Structure formats: structure tokens, C-alpha cells
Amino acid sequence: MNEIVDREEIAPDTWRYVVRAPEIARRREAGQFVVLRVYDRGERFPLTVVDSDPDEGTIELIFQAVGTSTRMLAQMHEGDQILDLVGPLGRPTHIDKFGRCVVMGGGYGMAPVIPIARALKAAGNEIVGINGARSADQVILTERMEEICDRVEICTDDGSAGHKGFVTDVLQQMIEDGEQIDFVLAIGPTPMMRAVAELTRPHAIKTVVSLNPIMVDGTGMCGGCRVEVAGETKFACIEGPEFDAHEVDFDMLMKRQQMYSDMEGEARRMFKPHSTPLGKEEHPGCHCCEEDDNER
Amino acid sequence: MSGKKSEGKQSMPELAPEERIHSFDEVPLGYTPEMAVAEAKRCLQCKRPLCVEGCPVFVQIPEFIQLIAERKFTEAARMIKQTNAFPAICGRVCPQETQCEIKCVLGKRGEPIAIGRLERFAADWELQHNEVEPPERPEATGHSVAVVGSGPGGMAAAADLAMWGHDVTIYELFHAAGGVLRYGIPRFRLPREILDAELDYLTKLGVMLRTNFVVGQTATIDDLLEEHDAVFVATGAGLPRFLEIPGENMLGVYSANEFLTRVNLMRADRFPDYHTPVHCGANVIVIGGGNVAMDAARTARRLGSENVTVLYRRTRKEMPAREEEIEHAEQEGVQMHFLASPIEIEGDEEGWARSITCQQMELGEPDESGRRSPVPIEGETFTIEADTVIVAIGSHAHPLVPETTPDLEVSHRGYVAIDDTGATSKDGVFAGGDIVTGAATVIEAMGAGRRAAESIHRYLTDEDPPNGMSRSD
Numbered sequence: 001m002n003e004i005v006d007r008e009e010i011a012p013d014t015w016r017y018v019v020r021a022p023e024i025a026r027r028r029e030a031g032q033f034v035v036l037r038v039y040d041r042g043e044r045f046p047l048t049v050v051d052s053d054p055d056e057g058t059i060e061l062i063f064q065a066v067g068t069s070t071r072m073l074a075q076m077h078e079g080d081q082i083l084d085l086v087g088p089l090g091r092p093t094h095i096d097k098f099g100r101c102v103v104m105g106g107g108y109g110m111a112p113v114i115p116i117a118r119a120l121k122a123a124g125n126e127i128v129g130i131n132g133a134r135s136a137d138q139v140i141l142t143e144r145m146e147e148i149c150d151r152v153e154i155c156t157d158d159g160s161a162g163h164k165g166f167v168t169d170v171l172q173q174m175i176e177d178g179e180q181i182d183f184v185l186a187i188g189p190t191p192m193m194r195a196v197a198e199l200t201r202p203h204a205i206k207t208v209v210s211l212n213p214i215m216v217d218g219t220g221m222c223g224g225c226r227v228e229v230a231g232e233t234k235f236a237c238i239e240g241p242e243f244d245a246h247e248v249d250f251d252m253l254m255k256r257q258q259m260y261s262d263m264e265g266e267a268r269r270m271f272k273p274h275s276t277p278l279g280k281e282e283h284p285g286c287h288c289c290e291e292d293d294n295e296r
Numbered sequence: 297m298s299g300k301k302s303e304g305k306q307s308m309p310e311l312a313p314e315e316r317i318h319s320f321d322e323v324p325l326g327y328t329p330e331m332a333v334a335e336a337k338r339c340l341q342c343k344r345p346l347c348v349e350g351c352p353v354f355v356q357i358p359e360f361i362q363l364i365a366e367r368k369f370t371e372a373a374r375m376i377k378q379t380n381a382f383p384a385i386c387g388r389v390c391p392q393e394t395q396c397e398i399k400c401v402l403g404k405r406g407e408p409i410a411i412g413r414l415e416r417f418a419a420d421w422e423l424q425h426n427e428v429e430p431p432e433r434p435e436a437t438g439h440s441v442a443v444v445g446s447g448p449g450g451m452a453a454a455a456d457l458a459m460w461g462h463d464v465t466i467y468e469l470f471h472a473a474g475g476v477l478r479y480g481i482p483r484f485r486l487p488r489e490i491l492d493a494e495l496d497y498l499t500k501l502g503v504m505l506r507t508n509f510v511v512g513q514t515a516t517i518d519d520l521l522e523e524h525d526a527v528f529v530a531t532g533a534g535l536p537r538f539l540e541i542p543g544e545n546m547l548g549v550y551s552a553n554e555f556l557t558r559v560n561l562m563r564a565d566r567f568p569d570y571h572t573p574v575h576c577g578a579n580v581i582v583i584g585g586g587n588v589a590m591d592a593a594r595t596a597r598r599l600g601s602e603n604v605t606v607l608y609r610r611t612r613k614e615m616p617a618r619e620e621e622i623e624h625a626e627q628e629g630v631q632m633h634f635l636a637s638p639i640e641i642e643g644d645e646e647g648w649a650r651s652i653t654c655q656q657m658e659l660g661e662p663d664e665s666g667r668r669s670p671v672p673i674e675g676e677t678f679t680i681e682a683d684t685v686i687v688a689i690g691s692h693a694h695p696l697v698p699e700t701t702p703d704l705e706v707s708h709r710g711y712v713a714i715d716d717t718g719a720t721s722k723d724g725v726f727a728g729g730d731i732v733t734g735a736a737t738v739i740e741a742m743g744a745g746r747r748a749a750e751s752i753h754r755y756l757t758d759e760d761p762p763n764g765m766s767r768s769d
């Protein structure tokens with residue numbers, strides 16, 4: 001179960017995995033995610049299901065190796081099995097015929113945008129994609145965006161590909177140019193999502209964001225994922241992860257995301273690629289303690 | 297150790313409080329064979345045993361106690377297992393003082409017989425001496441049953457159904473089975489070796505376990521009915537409730553469920569060896585007065601917090617927690633602050649909780665539960681330091697199954713409605729445990745599981761089960 005059938009580093013530290021999970025592949029819809037645990041002392045952490053192939057019984061995950069859990073995942077091999085994989089979780093995206101939609105992703109956020117963009121397109125919307133990253137080598141999924149969208153704008157912080165600037169700069173230009181925008185979807189780092197919300201608010205453009213609070217079970221049983229939306233507490237894992245951007249308390253979300261930053265640092269220091277404090281035998285399934293044969 | 301012989305029941309040796317707070321080892325150490333035999337000999341062997349009436353699953357109490365008195369310890373365990381497949385769990389976590397022991401005739405003049413401790417003794421003996429043998433299963437019936445949720449309700453139903461020859465698969469959303477026994481009740485009350493052994497017994501009975509499977513998401517009840525002939529829903533009341541006061545989403549504020557799950561299931565007590573962290577500051581406030589609050593407070597002490605205070609809005613007398621748990625918490629240095637109802641959590645710039653402000657209460661008229669209800673004393677509030685706040689004020693029904701099963705009727709607040717056989721409004725679907733009653737007890741969930749198993753057996757075969765619960769009535 002949960003066998004990694006394909007893996008590829010699509011940008012520095014950004015990985016695309018295809019994993020065998022027939023039940024999830026059959027049922028998942030755009031906007032849903034899975035929770036994984038890589039080995040028996042590992043954390044449970046969420047990743048969006050980017051795509052699925054119900055016939056092959058596989059799902060696609062795209063993730064950035066940012067901390068202990070994601071780095072461990074990044075060090076697994078083709079043929080390895082992910083210890084625990086559960087889903088699909090969360091509510092599917094509410095898809096409608098909105099008209100002209102702008103879908104924008106920052107960093108790994110481009111990955112969760114893909115399935116929603118595809119579903120919006122299938123519902124008859126016109127789609128403009130804005131694909132943002134720090135620099136050219138980190139721009140991911142351009143081809144797929146071009147396949148789905150009617151138009152794709154690329155931007156990088158350093159100008160090494162596409163426009164120089166942030167995704168919000170591109171959106172702002174579109175608004176200033178008087179382009180018709182009926183719906184905006186933004187997924188990425190929380191400051192980016194907040195900036196998009198602030199930009200569209202005065203124009204009353206319906207804007208949806210996918211929130212990424214810290215999660216444990218992903219099924220409503222802990223409340224660790226709570227966010228404030230329109231002044232009410234919501235459990236993002238069962239009532240989200242997508243919410244109306246104009247109602248989200250981003251400030252609180254950003255603070256809550258930092259809840260373990262001191263400890264995550266500690267865990268990362270303990271975690272050296274290919275040599276963990278735990279020793280080889282305690283590290284089944286994950287080859288991080290074995291010979292140096294992958295990229296990191 | 298502090299075990300000494302008393303006039304009444306044999307006292308149980310316990311780990312000393314100063315040792316306890318440095319480990320998650322089990323606190324009550326269990327009877328020695330001599331203690332058990334001495335205690336068993338106190339039993340009057342009543343002809344019409346009242347204790348059995350107090351037991352939700354009708355354990356044959358005088359019979360198993362007699363076997364202990366005769367030093368037939370393994371036989372005693374097997375006698376219990378005829379009506380309760382999991383005595384090592386029940387002997388530890390059941391509130392015997394309000395169930396079987398309260399009915400004991402000996403209790404009228406002195407102390408009742410220590411039924412729970414004897415139950416635990418017999419079960420542990422059987423486990424420690426590797427004498428656990430699953431009963432012989434009859435020929436397979438060819439019927440297949442899905443059990444949703446692997447807590448005590450699901451475990452008990454699965455055990456009976458497997459014993460009667462049905463094919464049973466348990467579906468569990470977490471990566472490990474046991475429900476509250478796994479993620480909620482700490483190991484110092486229920487060691488995980490015990491839970492694992494009891495679950496192993498289920499496997500030996502032929503029960504299949506599918507973890508990482510969320511019914512309502514991975515598959516619906518209707519999907520399960522395509523593969524199975526009947527479904528038993530035992531998904532519990534796992535949704536944490538919050539107080540809905542300002543500041544409740546500050547950093548450092550947890551539901552008891554999250555706090556306990558991080559430690560019990562994810563082993564945050566061993567961070568960073570285990571990767572899941574938990575924050576437990578110097579000043580921990582636990583809100584609530586039940587077993588869950590006691591478990592959270594005692595866990596916080598073990599994580600090294602100096603000042604752990606339980607805030608409860610009534611007084612010690614009204615606390616729903618078991619007396620034993622309250623005593624243990626007090627011995628371990630947990631402070632109790634009564635007649636306090638939180639009204640706001642205050643924090644710092646970064647959003648961390650720093651203090652909690654409470655309304656001073658007093659006791660008024662009894663409410664529908666018969667306990668005197670707390671009423672605020674106008675204008676009297678106070679503020680105490682708090683860097684970790686753990687909210688243990690109860691829980692709601694888990695909504696995933698009801699939400700995704702349109703023809704499943706729910707009663708009040710999302711709990712699944714059943715008739716007195718455990719059947720729901722949907723053909724072939726039965727339910728029991730906390731998802732029906734709201735948060736209750738391990739043994740009540742097990743009782744509900746067993747009753748539903750009987751009904752499922754009748755539903756599938758049109759016959760009474762060979763040894764259902766009704767037999768022991």
C-alpha cells in the first residue's frame with residue numbers, strides 16, 4: 001500500500017510524487033488533501049492531492065521539502081511505501097460557473113491550484129493563471145498551467161523569468177487595466193494570500209484562499225487547525241480548507257502557524273540528511289540514513 | 297510503594313507520586329496473587345448477586361471471584377471473557393464505584409469487594425503467563441460486517457461478531473486502533489502493552505483492521521454496504537468543544553483532545569525523538585472537572601510543568617471525574633481551583649496566552665443532573681497566569697458519518713438515533729457508544745457494542761446468537 005511509483009525533483013527542493021492509493025484516487029475531488037506519516041516516529045502532516053488517476057489507482061502530490069517531515073518524505077525512493085496515508089480529507093472546492101477566473105499560486109501553492117483550475121475550466125469558466133516564484137528555477141508546473149488556462153502570466157521576485165515582481169503586482173495591473181475578473185483563487189504563503197485579499201476587497205471581487213494551519217488528525221478531532229473566519233472559529237480540516245479570503249483573520253493564522261517554530265528548529269537541527277539521531281535500524285521505509293545516493 | 301493491609305478491601309500498591317511525575321509508567325501496580333486471593337475470599341458469593349446488575353455487560357462476577365479464591369487465575373480471566381472480551385482494560389478504567397461495587401452487599405457495612413482490581417488481576421495474569429487463547433470459532437457464516445471506529449464500542453462488537461463466525465473488518469481513521477483508549481486515556485492509566493494485547497486478541501479472533509480509513513471520506517456507509525452485509529457505527533464523540541470566549545484561539549490554547557493526542561498517540565513527550573511537538577508551559581490551566589481534565593492535568597505534570605491548576609465551575613463534590621483520578625491528581629501536585637468560570641484569555645504581542653480571567657461562581661439550585669448549578673457572583677472576577685490552557689469541557693458527535701449518510705437519522709445535536717436493538721433508521725446499519733449517547737464510559741460503549749452485535753447477528757441469520765448478553769440477564 002501507498003507505494004511511491006514515481007518521483008521527480010521538479011525544482012530545487014520541490015518534489016512531485018505519484019503514490020498508489022486506489023481508494024483515495026477514486027474519490028478525491030479538487031481542493032481535498034491527504035494526511036501522511038512517513039515513519040513510526042514521524043508527524044502527521046497534510047499535502048494537497050494535485051491530481052489522481054482512478055484507473056491506475058494513483059494520486060499525485062507536490063511538496064516542498066521545508067522541514068523534518070517533508071524532507072524525510074523527499075528522501076524516500078521509488079518503490080518505497082509511505083507508512084500512513086489517509087484521505088481524501090477536507091471539503092471539495094465549491095465549483096461554479098463564475099465567468100472569468102484568476103487562479104494564482106505562490107511557491108508550492110501552485111500545486112494545489114492545479115486541480116481547482118482544472119475543475120473551474122471544466123465548469124466552463126475562462127481562466128487566467130498567475131504563476132509566481134522567487135526565481136526562474138523555482139517556477140513550477142508552467143506546462144500544466146498552460147494546458148488548463150486560457151492565459152498564463154509568470155512572475156518572479158528577481159525578474160529571472162516573466163514579470164519582475166509578486167503575483168499581486170500582476171493582479172493589480174489586471175485590475176487597473178479594467179480586465180473583467182469574477183473570481184480569484186489564491187494559494188500560497190499566508191502573507192501572499194492576505195495581500196491578494198486586501199487587493200480584491202475594495203473591488204468586491206469574490207476571492208477564495210486555501211488555508212494551511214497546522215493539523216494533526218485532519219478529521220475534526222483535535223481543533224489544532226482552527227482558524228477565524230467572519231469572527232467565528234472554524235476547523236479548517238472539516239469546514240475548509242478553502243474560505244472566503246475577505247473574512248479570514250490572516251493575522252491569527254500567521255501567528256498560529258508559528259506555534260512550534262522554536263521546536264521545529266530544534267527538530268531540524270537534530271535531523272541531518274542521511275544521518276538522523278535515531279540510527280539506521282529505527283528508520284524503516286525512509287532511506288535517509290543509507291548511502292548517499294540522492295540529491296540532498 | 298504505599299500498599300498496606302486495611303480493615304476493608306486489600307489496598308493496591310501504587311507508584312509514589314514523586315516517581316510518577318517523572319514517567320508515564322502505570323500508577324496502580326496491581327495485586328499480587330496473595331492479595332488477590334485474600335480479597336477474593338471476602339466475597340460472600342451471594343445467590344442473587346446485585347453486583348452483576350450494576351455491570352453493563354453482566355460479567356459473571358461471583359463466579360470469577362470464586363475462581364480467583366481457588367487460585368484458578370487463568371480460568372477466572374476466561375470466565376470474565378465470556379461476557380467481556382477486554383477485562384484488562386475494564387479492570388483499569390471502569391468506574392466500578394458507581395457500577396458493580398456500589399451494589400456490593402459488603403459495602404453496606406464496610407468496603408465493597410474490589411471487583412475492578414480483581415478483574416485486572418485475573419486479566420493481567422492470563423496475559424503475563426501467555427495463556428490468552430482465543431475461543432474456538434464456529435464455521436464461517438459467510439456474512440460480513442463492517443465496524444466503523446475502533447474504540448471500545450467497535451472492539452466489543454467486533455469480538456462478538458467474530459466469535460459467532462462472521463467476517464469482521466474494523467475501519468479506523470487514525471493510524472492506530474483503540475479510539476479514546478489510544479489517543480485519550482494516558483498510558484499511566486492504561487499501558488499501551490495492555491491495549492495492544494487486547495487488540496491482538498481481536499486479531500486472533502480473525503478480525504481485520506483497516507486503519508487510515510475515514511468513513512464518509514475514503515468511502516461512505518453506502519459503499520461499505522456494497523461489500524458488507526451490515527455496518528456498525530461506533531465513531532464516538534471525538535469533536536472537541538471550546539468555551540467560545542475571547543482569546544480562545546491564542547497560541548498555547550489546546551483542546552484536551554489535541555493535547556492528549558499529541559502526547560498519547562504521537563508521543564510528544566519524547567520530542568524530538570518523535571517529531572510531534574507539544575507546548576506545555578510553566579503555568580498550565582486545565583478547564584473542566586471530568587476524567588479528561590484529570591488526564592490532561594496529570595499529563596502536564598509529567599511533561600514538567602510546575603504549576604498545573606484545574607479550574608472547575610462547581611466544587612469538588614460535583615466533579616464528574618472518578619474519585620480515584622482526583623486523588624491521584626492531587627497527590628501529583630495538581631491544584632484545584634473551584635467555582636471559577638473562564639471569561640477571557642489574554643495574550644501577548646505574538647499571540648501567546650499569558651493569563652486567564654475568571655468569573656467567581658457560587659452554588660445555586662440543583663440542575664437536571666441533580667448537581668447544584670454554578671451561578672456567577674456579580675462583579676467578582678480574578679485573573680491568573682497561564683501560558684498553556686487546556687480546554688476539557690466535553691465533546692460533540694463526530695459529524696462525518698451522519699453528514700455523508702443522508703438516510704441516517706440523527707437525534708439531538710448530531711448523535712445517531714437508534715431503537716432499543718441498536719438499529720438505525722437505515723437498513724442494515726446499527727450504531728452504539730458515544731456516537732449515540734454522547735460522551736459516556738468505556739463499558740457502556742462496550743455494552744452497546746455487544747447489544748448491537750446481537751441484533752446484527754439476528755439481522756443476518758434470523759437466529760439468537762449462541763451466547764449473547766441476554767443469556768446472562
Ligand SMILES: Cc1cc2nc3c(=O)[nH]c(=O)nc-3n(C[C@H](O)[C@H](O)[C@H](O)COP(=O)(O)OP(=O)(O)OC[C@H]3O[C@@H](n4cnc5c(N)ncnc54)[C@H](O)[C@@H]3O)c2cc1C
Pocket residue numbers: 033043044045046047048049062063064065066067068069070071108111112211212213214215216241257258261264265268
Ligand atoms: C490543507 C493543507 C494542504 C497542504 N498542501 C501542501 C502541498 O500540497 N504541498 C506542500 O508542499 N505543502 C502543503 N502544505 C503544507 C505542509 O503541510 C507543511 O509544509 C508541512 O507540514 C511542513 O512539515 P515539516 O515537518 O516538513 O516542516 P516544519 O519544520 O515542521 O514546519 C515548516 C512550516 O510548516 C508548517 N507546518 C508544520 N507542521 C505542520 C502540520 N502538521 N500541518 C500543517 N502545517 C504544518 C508550519 O507553519 C511551519 O512553519 C499543506 C498544508 C495544509 C494545511
Ligand SMILES: Cc1cc2nc3c(=O)[nH]c(=O)nc-3n(C[C@H](O)[C@H](O)[C@H](O)COP(=O)(O)OP(=O)(O)OC[C@H]3O[C@@H](n4cnc5c(N)ncnc54)[C@H](O)[C@@H]3O)c2cc1C
Pocket residue numbers: 389390391444445446447448449450467468469470473474475476477480481509510511512530531532533534556587588591694696697728729730731735736737738739741
Ligand atoms: C481523556 C479521556 C479519558 C476517559 N477516561 C475514562 C475512564 O477512565 N473510564 C471510562 O469508562 N470512560 C472514560 N472516558 C470515556 C470513554 O473513553 C468513552 O466513553 C469511550 O471511549 C467511547 O467509546 P466509543 O467506542 O463509542 O468511541 P471512541 O472511543 O471515541 O472511538 C471512536 C473511534 O472511531 C473513530 N472514528 C470516528 N469517526 C470515524 C470515521 N468517520 N471513520 C473511521 N473511524 C472513525 C475514531 O478515530 C475513534 O478511534 C474517557 C474519555 C476521554 C476522552
Ligand code: FES
Pocket residue numbers: 214215216217218219220221222223224225226235236237238
Ligand atoms: S486537524 Fe484536528 S481538527 Fe482539524
